[in-house]
Amino acid sequence: MSLSHLKRLEAESIHILREVVATAQTPVMLYSIGKDSAVMLHLALKAFAPGKLPFPLMHVDTTWKFKDMISFRDRMVKEHDLDLIVHINKEGVQQGIGPFSHGSATHTDIMKTIALKQALDKYGFDAAFGGARRDEEKSRAKERIFSFRSDGHQWDPKNQRPELWNIYNCRINKGESIRVFPLSNWTELDIWQYIHQENISIVPLYYAAERPVVRRDGQLIMVDDDRMPINKGEEILHRKVRFRTLGCYPLTGAVESDADTLEAIIREMLLSHTSEREGRVIDKDVDASMEQKKKEGYF
Amino acid sequence: MTSLSNTDISDYLKSQEQKSFLRFITCGSVDDGKSTLIGRLLYDSKLIFEDQLAALEKDSKKIGTQGQEIDFALLVDGLAAEREQGITIDVAYRFFTTDKRKFIVADTPGHEQYTRNMATGASTADLAIIMIDARKGILTQTKRHSFIVSLLGIKHVVLAINKMDLMSFDQEVFRKIDEDYRGFAKDLGFEEVVSMPLSALKGDNILSVSENTPWYKGPSLMDHLENVQIDRNEDGNPFRLPVQWVNRPNLDFRGFSGTIASGTITEGDEIVVLPGAKTAYVNSIISADGNVSNAEFGEAVTICLDRELDISRGDVISKADNRPxxxxxxxxxxxxxxxxxxxxxxxxxxxxxxxxxxxxxxxxxxxxxxxxxxxxxxxxxxxxxxxxxxxxxxxxxxxxxxxxxxxxxxxxxxxxxxxxxxxxxxxxxxxxxxxNVHWQAVDVGKESRAKQKHQEPKVLWFTGLSGSGKSTIANLVEKKLHAMGKHTYLLDGDNIRHGLNKDLGFTDADRVENIRRIGEVAHLMVDAGLIVLTAFISPFRAERNMVREMVGAGEFIEIFVDTPLEVCEQRDVKGLYKKARAGELKNFTGIDSPYEEPEAAEIHVNTVENTADEAADIVVKKLGY
CATH class of the missing domain: 2.40.30.10 (Translation factors)
Structure with a gap:
C-alpha cells in the first residue's frame, strides 16, 4: 500500500511544520487569509493536535484588503483560539500610501514588503511560514522549501543551500532568518481538492455572488469601500463575480462566474485557460518581477 | 472536459483522491534538451495556460534559441540569470497530472559546477530520465549524473536518447548508445534501464509512439511514466519512527510526533525506544485523519504510549522484536x-x-x-x-x-x-x-596526577600571526611558571614540526591535521597533570574550538597575541613575509591564507603596547598565579 498523492503532500507539509517548531526559536506563520493560508492553517492544526498552535499567526495588513477577508480572519482566530498579530506600516499610513494615489508598485513595496520586514524585525522572528506554492510562478519553482534570508531579508537565488531528502538545514546566525513554505509541492488543483476533501472554510469572495464592480484596464475591480475613486466614463456594474486569488481589493481582478459551490469552482478551474496569477496586477510590471521582489524581501 | 457537470465533478474528485504519485528528475549534460523535454510534456498535456503561453511566445522571440519557434526551455528556466545566460543553474520543480498519476518533475542543471543542485533534485525522486544528445553519445556528465543517481538510490532509469530527428531516426545510432550505456551502468545497481529514441523538440515518442521510429517496440515516455511500478523497501521493512518533536500541550497529554520512516504500526504493539532501549505499548495513534488504529510508512503521526518514558527528539521508536x-x-x-x-x-x-x-x-x-x-x-x-x-x-x-x-x-x-x-x-x-575500544579504567587518574603536582592542568593556547611574538611570550611564561614550581611543557614548531608532524605541509588540510595532532598531544599531557603551552599560528577557529572541546571545561585558555599584520610584516624576523609577498612561499597566513581571529579569547595581549616580558606578566597574572 502506498499513500495517495494528497496524503503524501499532507504528510510532507506536517513534517515541515513540525521540523520548524522543533528547531526554530521564534517561529511565526504569515497568514494572508487566502485559500492557501486556509490550507496551511488546517495542516498546522493537524500537526500539533490536540494542542494549540505553538506559534502566533501574523497578518501584514496593507489596510486595503477586502472587508470580507478581515471578518473571515477574525472569525478563524476565534474559532481556533489563535494568537494573531496584525502589523500595519504606520509610516506608510501617515504618508497616505495607497494603490490609487501611488500606484501598485509603490503601494506593494511600502505596505507589504517593507511592512513585512518591519514586522519580522520588530518581533525577532527567525522562521516564518508562508503559503507560497512552486506552481504559482517561475522563480517560486526554483525556491527551496527552507529559503534562507540574509541579514536584511534578502534572497540570493544563485546561492541557495542544497536541500536533500526531508532533512532541512534550519541553522542561522544572528539577524538571519528562514522563510519556510510547507505548501511548496502543492498545485492549485491539489489545494482545491484538499479543501473539498477536508471541508475547509474559505473566504466567501471565492464563491460567485453579485458584487459591485468597475471595469478598469481590462480587469473587473470590486468597489469594496468608498475610498475607490470612480473615474469619468466608468460606471458601477452589478455582476455575478468571484475571485481566484485574494489581496488588496484595488489590485485584484474579479472574474465573471456562476460558480457558487465548491464543486462549481473546481469545475471552472479545470476548464480555465488562464493561470490564477493573471488577476494580480503586480506580476506583469517587469519580466522576472517576482524574483526581483523576492530578492528585496517580498515573501 | 467541457461537459463536466457538478455531479461529474464529485466523481472526478473521488477518482483524483486515489491517484498515485511519481517524482522524477531529468538530468544529463548541458544542451541535451532537458528543459525542452519538460516544456514539451507540459505543453502536450495542455498544462500551459493561455497567459503563460502568450508570455512564452513573446520571450521565445526575444531571447529564445529556436528562431521563431517556441523555446520550451524558457518555461522552466525561471531565474533571470538563467534566462539571460540560457543555462539552468538551479533545480526547478514542475507539476503535471494525467488521468492516472500526479507527477512532480525536478529539472536539474547540467553544468558540472551545479552538480549539488542536481543532487538536491535527485534525493526526492523515484525515477531519473537521463538525457543524451544522440549526436554526442555518452559524455562525462552523463556518467557523473548516472553515478549520483545511483548513489542517491534511484532504481529506475529512462535513457532518453534525444535529438533523434537530427540523426534521421537511425536505429543503429540508438542501438550503439544503448549498448554503451548498459556497459557503463552495469555496476550502478539500477533495477531497470529503459532506453527510448526521442525528439523532445518535435515530440517523437513523447506522448505516443512515433511513426518515425517503426523499429522501436517500447512504450512512449508518457506511457512509461504513467505505468512504471515503484516498489520501495520502506513499505515492507520493519517499523521505524524517528521522533521529530515531543507533543506536550498539557499535563494530560504526551505524544511523540514524527514521519514513519518504514513499516507499519498498530495500536497495542510493543515498541522500544532507542538508544535508551526502554519498552512500552502503543496506546493510541493520531494521524492526519485523527485517531486511527494503524499507520504506515510515509504518514506523519503522533504516538501515545501506555507509560511515561523519557523520550526526546533524536530517538527512534521501533517494534520491540526488530531493532535498528x-x-x-x-x-x-x-x-x-x-x-x-x-x-x-x-x-x-x-x-x-x-x-x-x-x-x-x-x-x-x-x-x-x-x-x-x-x-x-x-x-x-x-x-x-x-x-x-x-x-x-x-x-x-x-x-x-x-x-x-x-x-x-x-x-x-x-x-x-x-x-x-x-x-x-x-x-x-x-x-x-x-x-570495542573503551578507555582503560585506570586507578591513577588525572585528578590524582594533578594533585601530586599541586596544580590544575591547563592548555595555554597561544594563537596569532607569524612573527606576532607567540613563541617568545610562551617561552617567557613557561620560565615564570617553572620558577614558581609549576610542571609545564611547551609545544612549538621546533619540537612538533620536525618530529611528530614532519609529514605535513601547509595546505588547509595539513594545517587542520597539524592542529588536531597537537590537540591530541596536549590532551594527553593535560591528562598527565601538566600545564601545556602551545605556540602555533592555528589560523582557523574551527580547529581551536575542536581542541577546546577535547579537554575539560575551563582547561583551555586561548591567548590571542594580537599583533597587527603590518607590524609582523615589518619585523619579519625570519624573512618569511618577504618570501610570501614574492610568491615564493604559498599558503602563508595573512598573505594568501586567512587568519580567523578568536571571537572570545580568555586572554588578549599584543606586543605593540607591551614588551614580550610585560605581555608574559599579564598572562601569568590573568591565570591567577
Whole structure:
C-alpha cells in the first residue's frame, strides 16, 4: 500500500511544520487569509493536535484588503483560539500610501514588503511560514522549501543551500532568518481538492455572488469601500463575480462566474485557460518581477 | 472536459483522491534538451495556460534559441540569470497530472559546477530520465549524473536518447548508445534501464509512439511514466519512527510526533525506544485523519504510549522484536557540495533525519573518479567530488544503511560557522570499532596526577600571526611558571614540526591535521597533570574550538597575541613575509591564507603596547598565579 498523492503532500507539509517548531526559536506563520493560508492553517492544526498552535499567526495588513477577508480572519482566530498579530506600516499610513494615489508598485513595496520586514524585525522572528506554492510562478519553482534570508531579508537565488531528502538545514546566525513554505509541492488543483476533501472554510469572495464592480484596464475591480475613486466614463456594474486569488481589493481582478459551490469552482478551474496569477496586477510590471521582489524581501 | 457537470465533478474528485504519485528528475549534460523535454510534456498535456503561453511566445522571440519557434526551455528556466545566460543553474520543480498519476518533475542543471543542485533534485525522486544528445553519445556528465543517481538510490532509469530527428531516426545510432550505456551502468545497481529514441523538440515518442521510429517496440515516455511500478523497501521493512518533536500541550497529554520512516504500526504493539532501549505499548495513534488504529510508512503521526518514558527528539521508536543499529562511528559515501574543500579532522555538524550532532571525518578512504568509477586515494574532497569516509560522531545515533532505509541512512553536513550545507551523506554501515575500544579504567587518574603536582592542568593556547611574538611570550611564561614550581611543557614548531608532524605541509588540510595532532598531544599531557603551552599560528577557529572541546571545561585558555599584520610584516624576523609577498612561499597566513581571529579569547595581549616580558606578566597574572 502506498499513500495517495494528497496524503503524501499532507504528510510532507506536517513534517515541515513540525521540523520548524522543533528547531526554530521564534517561529511565526504569515497568514494572508487566502485559500492557501486556509490550507496551511488546517495542516498546522493537524500537526500539533490536540494542542494549540505553538506559534502566533501574523497578518501584514496593507489596510486595503477586502472587508470580507478581515471578518473571515477574525472569525478563524476565534474559532481556533489563535494568537494573531496584525502589523500595519504606520509610516506608510501617515504618508497616505495607497494603490490609487501611488500606484501598485509603490503601494506593494511600502505596505507589504517593507511592512513585512518591519514586522519580522520588530518581533525577532527567525522562521516564518508562508503559503507560497512552486506552481504559482517561475522563480517560486526554483525556491527551496527552507529559503534562507540574509541579514536584511534578502534572497540570493544563485546561492541557495542544497536541500536533500526531508532533512532541512534550519541553522542561522544572528539577524538571519528562514522563510519556510510547507505548501511548496502543492498545485492549485491539489489545494482545491484538499479543501473539498477536508471541508475547509474559505473566504466567501471565492464563491460567485453579485458584487459591485468597475471595469478598469481590462480587469473587473470590486468597489469594496468608498475610498475607490470612480473615474469619468466608468460606471458601477452589478455582476455575478468571484475571485481566484485574494489581496488588496484595488489590485485584484474579479472574474465573471456562476460558480457558487465548491464543486462549481473546481469545475471552472479545470476548464480555465488562464493561470490564477493573471488577476494580480503586480506580476506583469517587469519580466522576472517576482524574483526581483523576492530578492528585496517580498515573501 | 467541457461537459463536466457538478455531479461529474464529485466523481472526478473521488477518482483524483486515489491517484498515485511519481517524482522524477531529468538530468544529463548541458544542451541535451532537458528543459525542452519538460516544456514539451507540459505543453502536450495542455498544462500551459493561455497567459503563460502568450508570455512564452513573446520571450521565445526575444531571447529564445529556436528562431521563431517556441523555446520550451524558457518555461522552466525561471531565474533571470538563467534566462539571460540560457543555462539552468538551479533545480526547478514542475507539476503535471494525467488521468492516472500526479507527477512532480525536478529539472536539474547540467553544468558540472551545479552538480549539488542536481543532487538536491535527485534525493526526492523515484525515477531519473537521463538525457543524451544522440549526436554526442555518452559524455562525462552523463556518467557523473548516472553515478549520483545511483548513489542517491534511484532504481529506475529512462535513457532518453534525444535529438533523434537530427540523426534521421537511425536505429543503429540508438542501438550503439544503448549498448554503451548498459556497459557503463552495469555496476550502478539500477533495477531497470529503459532506453527510448526521442525528439523532445518535435515530440517523437513523447506522448505516443512515433511513426518515425517503426523499429522501436517500447512504450512512449508518457506511457512509461504513467505505468512504471515503484516498489520501495520502506513499505515492507520493519517499523521505524524517528521522533521529530515531543507533543506536550498539557499535563494530560504526551505524544511523540514524527514521519514513519518504514513499516507499519498498530495500536497495542510493543515498541522500544532507542538508544535508551526502554519498552512500552502503543496506546493510541493520531494521524492526519485523527485517531486511527494503524499507520504506515510515509504518514506523519503522533504516538501515545501506555507509560511515561523519557523520550526526546533524536530517538527512534521501533517494534520491540526488530531493532535498528546504534553506533557513534559510520562509514558513508558523501558528496561534497561547497567551494571550501573537505578537511579530515575538522569538526562539522551532522544533521540526520531528526538530530543535529558533532561529527569529524576521521578518514577519507578513497575518492571516486566519476568517469571510470575507479577508486583513487586522496587527502581532501573538492566541490562536487564523491568520497567514501569514516565519520566519528559526538553522540550515538540510531541508524540503518541508506540502501535499507533512506530516512535512517541519510544525513547532511553543516559548517559550524557559516551554517552552509556543505555535504550530503549516505550511510553504508556502522563501524564496530567504536564500541570495542573503551578507555582503560585506570586507578591513577588525572585528578590524582594533578594533585601530586599541586596544580590544575591547563592548555595555554597561544594563537596569532607569524612573527606576532607567540613563541617568545610562551617561552617567557613557561620560565615564570617553572620558577614558581609549576610542571609545564611547551609545544612549538621546533619540537612538533620536525618530529611528530614532519609529514605535513601547509595546505588547509595539513594545517587542520597539524592542529588536531597537537590537540591530541596536549590532551594527553593535560591528562598527565601538566600545564601545556602551545605556540602555533592555528589560523582557523574551527580547529581551536575542536581542541577546546577535547579537554575539560575551563582547561583551555586561548591567548590571542594580537599583533597587527603590518607590524609582523615589518619585523619579519625570519624573512618569511618577504618570501610570501614574492610568491615564493604559498599558503602563508595573512598573505594568501586567512587568519580567523578568536571571537572570545580568555586572554588578549599584543606586543605593540607591551614588551614580550610585560605581555608574559599579564598572562601569568590573568591565570591567577
Amino acid at each position: 543499529e546504534i553506533t557513534d562511528q559510520i562509514q558513508a559515501h558523501i558528496i561534497w557540495m561547497h567551494e571550501d574543500e573537505m578537511l579530515p579532522g575538522r569538526p562539522y555538524l551532522i544533521k540526520t533525519n531528526n538530530k543535529t550532532l558533532d561529527g569529524v571525518i576521521t578518514d577519507l578512504r578513497h575518492k571516486v573518479n566519476v568517469n571510470s568509477l575507479e577508486h583513487e586515494s586522496a587527502k581532501t574532497l573538492a566541490l562536487n567530488e564523491v568520497g567514501l569516509v569514516n565519520i566519528k560522531l559526538g553522540q550515538k545515533i540510531v541508524f540503518e544503511s541508506y540502501a535499507q532505509n533512506k530516512s535512517l541512512g541519510s544525513f547532511i553536513c553543516i559548517d559550524k560557522f557559516t551554517n552552509a550545507t556543505i555535504a550530503c551523506g549516505m550511510v553504508n554501515f556502522g563501524l564496530r570499532r567504536a564500541s
